[in-house]
Amino acid sequence: MKRNAVLLVAAALAAVTAAGSPIPGTAKDLGVRGATWPVAETDLLEAIEARLLGMQRSGEMSRLEREARGRARRRLEEPDPVPGIVAATEERSRLLDPSVTVARDIRTPDGTLLAVAGTRVNPLERMTLSRDLVFVDGRRGAEIAWALAR
Structure with missing residues (x-):
């Protein structure tokens, strides 16, 4: 579950960053069209930063990094078997054209x-x-x- 939370935070950060990029030549002041109110919601980037800082302070970020390194190392040292490849019953050689x-x-x-x-x-x-x-x-x-x- 926590891994999903980290992925969600990363995806949200990427989405907010992309959404904040203005498209050149499309912004213009349309004036005021009615009453306005201050934004009450927490700024998403601030919320993400706070969450990441909390994870860093608690050691959760380090733990997640260690787990990810361990998974990566295991995948390198013990890769999944290739489907359809079985142990040979007799010695033979094959010619391969790598073109x-x-x-x-x-x-x-x-x-x-x-x-x-x-x-x-x-x-x-x-x-x-x-x-x-x-x-x-x-x-x-x-x-x-x-x-x-x-």
């Missing part, structure tokens, strides 16, 4: 054209792999031992 068709022109920062849109590029024609690629399931000790023995 891609360039969707738009690719240029270096100085403007040099590297590839024209529509060109089919195989990166292995420019440089080769220095080693074989071996894919293993890091959760299976037998696969790790096999890969390390190669």
